Structures are given as C-alpha cells and as structure tokens.
Amino acid sequence: MSSAKQRAPIWEQTRLRGVELLRNPRLNRGMAFTEEERERLGLRGLLPARVLDMEAQKMRIMENLRRCATDLDRYVQLISLLQRNEALFFRVLIDNVTELMPYVYTPTVGEACQRFGHIFKTPRGLFISYADRGRVRQLLDNWPEADVSVIVATDGERILGLGDLGASGMGIPIGKLLLYVACGGIMPEKTLPVMLDVGTENFEMLDDPLYPGLLQRRVRGEEYDAFVEEFVLAVKDKWGEKCLIQWEDFANANAFRLLQRFRHVQCSFNDDIQGTAAVALAGLLGALRMPRVPSQLRQHRFLFYGAGSAGLGIADLIVAYMLKHGEAADEAEARERCWFVDSKGLIYRGRALVTDEKARYAHAVPAERLLEHGTAADGGHGNVAAADGARTTPQRRIELEDAVRMLRPTGLIGVSTIPKAFTHSILSYMASYQERPIVFALSNPTSKSECTAREAYEFTDARAVFASGSPFDPVVIRAEGGAEEQRFLPGQANNSYCFPGCGFGVVMAGATCFTDAMFLDAANAVAGMVQAEDLESGRVFPPLEKIREVSARIAVAVANEAHRAGYATKSGSGPKGTFTFEDACQWQYDPVYGI
Ligand SMILES: O=C([O-])CC(=O)C(=O)O
Ligand SMILES: [Mg+2]
Numbered sequence: 001m002s003s004a005k006q007r008a009p010i011w012e013q014t015r016l017r018g019v020e021l022l023r024n025p026r027l028n029r030g031m032a033f034t035e036e037e038r039e040r041l042g043l044r045g046l047l048p049a050r051v052l053d054m055e056a057q058k059m060r061i062m063e064n065l066r067r068c069a070t071d072l073d074r075y076v077q078l079i080s081l082l083q084r085n086e087a088l089f090f091r092v093l094i095d096n097v098t099e100l101m102p103y104v105y106t107p108t109v110g111e112a113c114q115r116f117g118h119i120f121k122t123p124r125g126l127f128i129s130y131a132d133r134g135r136v137r138q139l140l141d142n143w144p145e146a147d148v149s150v151i152v153a154t155d156g157e158r159i160l161g162l163g164d165l166g167a168s169g170m171g172i173p174i175g176k177l178l179l180y181v182a183c184g185g186i187m188p189e190k191t192l193p194v195m196l197d198v199g200t201e202n203f204e205m206l207d208d209p210l211y212p213g214l215l216q217r218r219v220r221g222e223e224y225d226a227f228v229e230e231f232v233l234a235v236k237d238k239w240g241e242k243c244l245i246q247w248e249d250f251a252n253a254n255a256f257r258l259l260q261r262f263r264h265v266q267c268s269f270n271d272d273i274q275g276t277a278a279v280a281l282a283g284l285l286g287a288l289r290m291p292r293v294p295s296q297l298r299q300h301r302f303l304f305y306g307a308g309s310a311g312l313g314i315a316d317l318i319v320a321y322m323l324k325h326g327e328a329a330d331e332a333e334a335r336e337r338c339w340f341v342d343s344k345g346l347i348y349r350g351r352a353l354v355t356d357e358k359a360r361y362a363h364a365v366p367a368e369r370l371l372e373h374g375t376a377a378d379g380g381h382g383n384v385a386a387a388d389g390a391r392t393t394p395q396r397r398i399e400l401e402d403a404v405r406m407l408r409p410t411g412l413i414g415v416s417t418i419p420k421a422f423t424h425s426i427l428s429y430m431a432s433y434q435e436r437p438i439v440f441a442l443s444n445p446t447s448k449s450e451c452t453a454r455e456a457y458e459f460t461d462a463r464a465v466f467a468s469g470s471p472f473d474p475v476v477i478r479a480e481g482g483a484e485e486q487r488f489l490p491g492q493a494n495n496s497y498c499f500p501g502c503g504f505g506v507v508m509a510g511a512t513c514f515t516d517a518m519f520l521d522a523a524n525a526v527a528g529m530v531q532a533e534d535l536e537s538g539r540v541f542p543p544l545e546k547i548r549e550v551s552a553r554i555a556v557a558v559a560n561e562a563h564r565a566g567y568a569t570k571s572g573s574g575p576k577g578t579f580t581f582e583d584a585c586q587w588q589y590d591p592v593y594g595i
Contacts, residue, residue, distance in 0.1 A: 007594050011040040018042040025086045026189065029593050032057060032088075054091055054593060061092050065100070074103040075112045076119055082178070083122045086188055090591040093182040098544045101179070105496060107445030107470045109175040110160045116168035117210035124174050125193030127167065129214050133227050137234040149190040149507045150244045151235060152176045152271075155198055155228075157218070157251040161417030161448035164251075166200025167213025172249050176271070176499065183547045184500025184555070185588025186507060196231060198224060224254070225261075232262050242569065244506050244514070246271050246499060255309045256357060267506060269514040273313035275495035275502065276442070278519040280314040280413065281321060282526035283440060283493040286540030287411075287465045289530065292435045294410065298327040300337060300438075303409035305400055305450060306416035307342040307358050310442060314413065315340075315361060320520055335361055339407055345377070346403040350393025352377075365406075367394055373406045374398040401426050411438030414450030418443070422451035427459035435463065440493055442469040453490035462486055467493035467540055491534075491541035498522050500547075501554025508579060508587055509559035510569035517565065521557040526550060552584035559584075 007013060014027055021041055022028050029037075031052040038044050052060075061081060068074045078100065082089040093100050102108055112119060128139055156169025173193035180186045199216040200206060206215060219227065235243055245268040247258055259270040269275070284302075288295050297318060304311040315338040319331060328334035340347045340361050347358055348365040374396025398406065404426050412430065414422060422441060430437035437460055441450040453472035456464040462479035468490055475488045502522050506514055529542040529550050542550055559579040562568040571577030 010037060010594055013594075019046060022046060023084075025082065025084050028085045030057065030085050030088070032593055054088065057085075057088055058092050058095065061088065062096065065103075071103055071108040072111050072115065072119070074100075075108045076121075078104055079124075079174075080121065083124070087591040087593060090182055090188065090589070093178065094548070094591070097182065097547060101496070101544065102471050104178050105175045106160065106494060107447070109171050110162055110445040110447075112175075113159050113165050113168050113171040114162065116165070116171055117208060117212045120210075120212060125170060125195065127170070127195045127197055127213075128231060129167075129197040130199065130216075130219050130223075130227055131214060133230060136227075136230045137237060140234050140238045143192060145189050145192070147190060148192045148239050148243055150177065150180055150186055150246065150503050151192045151194055152180075152246045152248050153194040153196055153231070154248045155196045155250055155254070156200065156213075157249070157254070158272075159249050160444040162445070164200050164202045164205075164218075166202055166205050166211070167195055167197045168205060168211065169249060170195040170212075176246065176248060179496050180500050180503055181589060182500075183496065184504040184551045185548060185584075185590075186500070186504055187589045190507070194231075196228065198227060225257075228258060229262075232266050232268075236266050241265075241512050242267050242506075242510050244268065244503055246275075246503065248272065250309075252308045256312075264513065267512055267514055269502070269519075270309065270313075271495050271499050273309045274317075274516070274519050275499040276310045276415075277313035277317035278498040278502070278523040279493050279495050279526065280310075280440065280442065281317045281520075281523040282497065283467045283491065283540045284318070284411070284438070285523065285527035286491070286530045286535070287438050287467075290436060290465050290535055290540070293438070293465060296327055297322050297337060298334075300410040301407060302338050302411040302413055302438075303403060303407055304338065304340045304413045304415060305418070305421055306414065306443070307340040307347060307361075308415060311340060311413065311415040312357055312361075314415070317516075317519060317523065320516060321523070324520065336363055339363065339403070339409070341398075341400050341403050344397065345374070346398035346406075348393075348398075352395055369406060370394050370396040370398070373402040401429075404429060408433055410434055411440070413438075414441040414443055416443055416450060417448040418450065419448050420451065422455070422459075424455075424459045427451065427456065427464065428461075431460035431463055436465050437463065439464045440467045442467075442493055444469040444494070446470040446472075453488070456490075457488055462488075465540060466538065467491040469494050488538035489534075489543075491539040492544070493541065497526055497541060497547070497550060498554065501525070501551030502558050504551055504584070504588075505555035505558025505579075506562065508555055508570065508572070508584060509562040509567070511559070511562035511567045512569060513562075513565075513567045515561070515565060515567070518558045518561045521561050522554045525554045525557040529553060548588065552581060552588060555579075555584045556581055 152173035156166045159165040159169040177191040197213045198219040205211045247270040319334040322328040322334040349362045377395040377397040439456045454475045456466040472490045478485045572579030572583045574580040
C-alpha cells in the first residue's frame with residue numbers, strides 16, 4: 001500500500017487518455033488535473049479552463065450536500081461522487097466524517113437499501129445469485145481487481161433492524177466497505193462488496209417492478225449452505241485464505257452457523273455478533289470509568305432486550321473479558337451477570353422454547369418469584385411445568401418491565417429492534433435504585449432505537465450512561481432541582497468503531513484466522529482511547545473525529561494478537577516483528593491526487 005505521494009506521474013500510471021480517463025473514478029481528478037496533466041493526457045478542452053485544487057473541490061461538494069433537501073438525496077449525491085472521483089469522495093468523507101457518516105452509513109443507508117432498486121444508477125460490487133451456483137468461481141474472475149483483501153458479504157435477510165430486504169440489502173456491504181477505507185485506511189481497490197442473492201421473503205420487494213434481485217422466495221437448508229460454501233471456497237481459491245470475509249446482516253438462524261462453519265476455513269468474522277460485541281464491551285468499559293458507576297463488570301447485572309446475534313455476542317464477550325481479568329471463577333459465574341428477554345419474555349432456566357444458544361444464559365429463578373412477576377405463558381393455565389424435565393419450574397411470561405423490577409439490572413442493553421421499548425416507567429424505575437443506570441439502545445437504524453438519547457436522559461433525571469447504535473444529536477437538559485443545564489454528547493456504540501480497524505489489523509498482519517481474542521483486544525483499544533473529557537460530556541466512546549487513530553490502534557492490537565497466536569504471515573517493524581502504531585499509520589490509505 002504505497003502512499004499516493006510516492007506514485008509515478010499519472011500519465012505513467014495509465015494508458016487511458018481524454019474522456020476515458022475522466023470516466024474512470026479511480027484516476028479521475030476532475031478540474032484538479034493540472035496544466036501539465038491536461039496537456040499530456042489529452043484533456044485540453046474537456047475541462048473548464050480553471051484548475052481547482054482538492055480543497056476547492058471539497059468546498060463545492062460540501063456546499064452541494066448541505067443544499068440537498070433530504071438525507072437520501074445526500075446519499076445519492078455522495079455515491080455519485082464515489083462513482084466519478086474516488087479520491088475526492090474519500091477525502092471529503094474522511095475530513096467530514098462526523099457530518100457525513102450518517103449518510104453513507106447508518107441510518108440513511110437503511111433507507112437507501114429500502115429504496116435500492118429505485119435509486120440504483122451504477123452497479124458496485126458483485127451480485128452473486130443462486131442462479132449462478134456452480135460457477136461462482138468464474139464470477140469472481142469478472143471482478144476487475146487482481147488483489148482483494150476484504151469482502152463484506154450479506155444475503156440481505158436481516159438488514160439492520162429493517163428485516164429481509166433481499167438483494168436491496170447490497171447498500172450495507174457497500175457502506176461498510178466505504179468505512180473500511182475512510183475509517184480504517186484500507187486501499188479502496190482491495191475491497192469488494194458481495195450480495196449473495198438467494199431470493200427474499202419480502203413480498204413487497206418481490207412485487208416491486210424495480211426490485212433488483214432474484215424473483216423467488218429464499219433458498220434454505222442444504223442448498224443454501226452449499227451455495228455459501230461454494231462462495232467461500234471460490235474466494236479462498238482466487239484470493240487465498242487470508243482474504244477477509246465479513247459476514248453482515250444474516251438472519252440469526254444462519255449467522256452463528258455460518259460463522260462457526262467457515263471461521264477455520266477462511267479468515268472471517270460476523271460483524272453483528274463479534275464486531276457489535278467488541279464495541280458494546282468497549283462502551284461498557286468506558287461506562288465503568290464514569291463517576292458513581294461500579295468499576296468492575298462483576299458488580300453489574302446486565303439485562304439484554306433481544307436475544308439475537310448482537311445480544312448473545314455481547315454477552316459472550318463480557319464473559320470472555322471477565323474470565324481473562326479474573327472477575328469470575330468460571331464461565332457459569334460470569335454468565336450470571338447477563339440476562340435476556342426475548343420475544344417470549346425473560347429467559348430463565350426451565351422456560352420452554354429456549355434455543356441452545358440462549359440456554360447458556362437461562363439462569364435459575366425461584367418459582368415464587370416467577371409466579372409473582374410473570375403472567376400465564378400458555379394462554380390461561382399458567383402453571384404448567386416445563387417440557388424439559390424441570391418439573392418444578394412454572395412457565396410464566398415475564399415482560400421486560402417485570403424483568404427489570406425482578407432483577408434490578410445496573411445496565412439495560414437494547415438489541416431488540418423494538419422502538420420505544422425503554423419506556424419512562426422502566427428507565428425512571430432503574431434510576432430509582434441505581435445512581436447511574438447504563439442504558440444502551442443499540443438497535444438500528446434510528447427508527448428502531450429502544451429509546452432516544454433525550455428520553456434516556458430525561459427519564460433518569462440526567463443520570464443515565466447512554467450510548468446508541470445510531471447517531472443522536474447532543475442533548476441539553478436540566479436535571480430536576482439542578483441549577484444549570486447540562487449538555488450530553490451521546491456516544492455511538494456502533495460496530496463502525498471496530499470493524500474497520502479490526503479488518504485493517506488482519507490485513508496488516510496477513511492473518512489467516514480471526515480469533516475471539518482479537519475482539520477483546522479491539523474492545524480494549526477503543527476503550528483505551530476514551531479521555532476524561534469524553535466521560536465528562538457523557539460519552540463512553542472517543543469522538544468520531546478520532547476514528548482513524550482509533551482504527552490504527554485497534555489494527556495494531558489485532559495484528560499483534562495475530563502475531564502472538566501464530567496466525568500472522570507478515571511482520572511489523574517493532575521488536576521481534578511486532579507491529580507498531582507507526583506501522584499502522586504508514587499503511588493507512590490517504591486520498592490525495594498523487595505528486
Ligand atoms: O450497520 C450498522 O449500523 C450496525 C450493524 O451492523 C447493524 O445494525 O446490523
Ligand atoms: Mg450489521
């Protein structure tokens with residue numbers, strides 16, 4: 001990854017000339033082509049006379065973006081820029097990351113996916129449909145880049161909290177990879193978005209004349225697994241086992257299985273399970289440093305609302321952290337810190353309809369407490385014993401609010417995609433027994449958030465330690481009886497804090513496997529970047545402006561863990577081939593126009 005500053009002059013880099021050059025987004029510089037370049041590249045007359053520098057171009061782009069009527073218009077404008085002048089796009093995004101990230105990423109990218117077929121202009125990435133099974137390897141050969149390091153692949157079944165969007169979900173891999181480049185520093189040409197189009201169960205999409213995907217219901221079962229396997233093996237064959245595959249927005253029923261099945265075949269991870277977990281853990285570690293918050297995980301009890309990939313992933317990482325740091329004697333003790341409410345109420349030992357994944361967090365509850373807090377789970381009879389042999393366990397349905405009253409958690413973590421689930425009654429109750437309740441509303445996009453930032457602060461008398469998956473504006477409120485208004489900057493507990501740096505680290509080390517230990521280190525690296533002033537303003541994450549530095553630090557941590565565990569195939573400039581912060585900075589892509 002040589003920096004653009006060392007590259008040969010553009011006329012030596014390419015044989016393209018004239019209009020063809022202007023139409024190539026990787027090489028195009030628009031009005032920034034210099035007099036000499038215009039002369040040598042046959043551009044005279046094809047551009048207005050004035051030469052503008054990148055700064056002036058940036059100003060024009062921002063002016064246009066700020067004039068757009070809607071966020072979706074901003075998304076369309078930004079993608080158009082990407083498709084005509086890649087370097088300028090990334091420069092603008094990097095230099096305005098706080099302002100622009102919500103357009104190319106969550107939440108606007110969710111709307112862009114819902115409207116994908118309607119706003120579609122130019123294809124980007126690879127669309128591998130089930131109709132192409134048996135020749136996926138040939139499709140990879142159609143991709144123009146020889147060397148791909150990072151793939152983000154989805155089958156579109158669980159796009160953010162928006163559900164099954166089928167092939168329209170392609171906006172997500174595209175958006176994630178834009179952050180790989182802008183926030184992580186991976187070279188754009190090394191990234192590849194992939195849609196594994198196996199159909200959709202979304203009939204609105206299927207009925208839409210502009211829906212871009214296969215017109216069929218989802219392929220399931222063995223055929224589905226064989227198709228995904230064909231894809232993984234094709235990637236391995238073409239780009240090697242080090243080519244990172246990030247699984248994104250798969251339905252729970254597939255997410256865990258695919259992760260386990262392929263993580264030792266190909267360097268890969270699931271962002272919604274592991275990336276989200278690392279960021280949430282980082283946020284919790286930040287929260288522990290807040291004044292008047294118990295400073296160890298073992299002093300907390302977390303109640304998760306939602307028991308899907310994100311929630312279980314977070315809990316597993318909390319457990320791993322507690323074990324590593326001696327905060328629990330064994331796994332069972334650590335798991336006791338985490339409780340779950342799913343669509344059938346609180347998960348407790350002996351409750352019916354608990355999958356194996358969730359059963360690990362089904363803890364014992366005395367029967368009288370179940371009877372006190374629950375309602376009949378079976379539509380009337382109430383007191384039926386569990387079918388699994390736990391004959392004394394009554395089957396009761398315990399809703400979120402009752403679970404909060406029963407367990408009195410110190411932290412409430414929303415991964416449910418149910419907006420407004422964290423009500424005034426729940427949050428004000430938490431504030432009644434907990435000096436500083438931790439409230440993480442992680443569901444995306446904003447429309448699915450369990451509560452807004454304002455609600456979290458208002459309902460807890462400004463004492464909540466809040467973070468959310470989607471961005472919220474700063475909140476100014478006055479606590480009851482408080483003399484002055486307080487301004488809170490809610491942190492964004494989004495996996496975007498993690499995956500660009502993680503992927504960058506894996507690529508830097510040439511790692512052949514992505515291990516759980518790397519996510520613990522990534523979480524620590526993010527938490528280590530939180531400053532006292534962040535905590536003072538209520539933020540348990542470093543500001544987004546520092547995302548490139550955050551990513552570089554994560555990358556070093558991940559690369560060194562790969563090195564330690566024997567998975568690295570490259571070495572850094574530090575002692576014994578370890579990686580240094582300087583290594584990461586040096587390798588980070590920095591979009592400029594060459595010489
Ligand atoms: O994309 C995001 O904003 C975070 C994420 O992975 C998800 O919600 O599925
Ligand atoms: Mg996701």
